[in-house]
Ligand code: FDA
């Protein structure tokens with residue numbers, strides 16, 4: 117026995133919230149839509165967890181950041197779902213899906229059937245154990261993907277204020293958490309294997325600005341690149357438990373606290389809190405063998421439709437065609453989750469009589485008093501411009517004579533809009549030196 121819905125959204129994160137709003141704008145009937153989520157709260161703006169949520173003064177707390185406040189739209193509280201006749205099945209993990217029969221089996225044992233399914237399962241944080249490093253089930257080792265993780269991190273920061281925090285990973289989580297830990301008066305050391313922070317996006321010149329800035333805030337950086345060629349995480353560190361001599365093999369110590377992060381070169385970093393941000397893996401395992409997968413995600417077309425015509429995928433889990441890249445990619449950013457969700461709902465409601473999703477990738481971050489935005493693709497030749505000593509600065513990427521990517525730190529609303537518009541238009545660039553000379557002015561006049 118189970119319930120039947122016309123539309124089911126599997127997952128209750130950012131994309132689910134924006135899809136629900138789009139369904140309601142398009143006028144679905146009460147009882148037609150169901151959202152099933154493992155999380156115990158309705159969809160919220162996940163980016164808040166590494167920013168406002170971690171502030172020591174007046175931190176952001178639910179219900180203030182439920183979707184869709186991140187795009188200045190309605191805030192979808194639990195009451196909103198009730199008023200709109202949307203069934204919210206929260207605190208419920210879906211254990212299996214049968215796309216041929218169009219059914220989902222919930223952890224509660226209930227079978228839920230659909231006519232159209234939207235997969236919005238997002239991703240999970242990669243664990244140290246997956247690289248052979250033990251210790252991340254210790255009480256003071258944190259990942260940061262959901263509200264429960266964020267609550268744990270807040271508790272740890274409160275209980276070990278003034279202590280040592282080790283941040284493992286130099287990507288988004290590493291950068292944003294390091295800043296928050298400093299603001300919470302912790303001594304912070306970052307450990308990452310690449311030449312510089314944010315290696316997936318930043319050029320060495322951009323990274324060096326942020327690294328210097330972090331240094332001025334007291335953040336220490338441990339350079340472990342010497343070992344990186346081994347392509348094996350185990351060299352990087354091992355987290356020893358309280359009784360260093362028993363280490364992690366002593367079962368009595370399971371669940372105790374990590375006291376140090378030991379690097380393979382023999383050095384040891386004392387730790388009261390360890391925050392790990394070493395990337396994510398999309399939650400797609402329920403669909404392996406049932407849908408076509410590509411680049412780690414669920415392959416969809418420009419209507420966000422998977423290889424099964426009744427199943428759509430959106431957000432972090434979807435691999436979709438991106439024009440500026442000239443190929444399909446999976447993006448792990450909130451703007452793409454919001455817009456791909458809206459596009460999927462539009463396609464569903466318009467019976468696929470819609471244009472292809474024409475998405476310009478947009479990434480951003482806010483750390484300390486700094487704030488940057490990036491549009492497009494970071495491929496090709498790079499031209500830097502502006503004041504790298506603490507003012508407004510940025511970079512353009514030029515591939516095959518066309519502008520394909522733009523980065524700007526410290527811009528105004530108008531300036532960010534200008535780089536977005538310019539990148540979307542892909543203007544021709546003949547002379548890189550001239551582009552450098554014009555700097556931001558180039559985007560402002562496109
Ligand atoms: P999302 O992860 O939001 O939601 C997936 C949902 O599916 C979850 O509710 C999960 O529990 C549920 N689920 C998965 N499997 C399930 C199952 N089997 N059964 C039931 N439910 C299941 N991006 C950006 O552009 N700017 C930023 O500043 C930030 N900041 C940021 C901070 C932090 C701490 C994180 C973790 C991430 C960001 N991001 C970001 C990334 C951004 O939040 C991310 O791209 C979106 O949340 C993706 O939205 P989705 O809905 O695809 O997944």
Ligand code: NAD
Pocket residue numbers: 166247284285286287288289290292308309310314315316349352392393394395396448449450479480481482
């Ligand atoms: P990431 O991919 O940004 O960075 C992962 C980092 O982990 C790498 O930069 C590297 O330093 C380290 N790393 C990766 N593999 C490693 C290995 N084998 N050994 C050692 N170190 C390794 O991922 P993240 O920082 O964990 O962020 C998780 C997700 O959250 C991403 O999807 C990200 O887009 C999202 N997020 C985005 C924002 C934002 O857009 N402002 C903010 C927070 C989180």
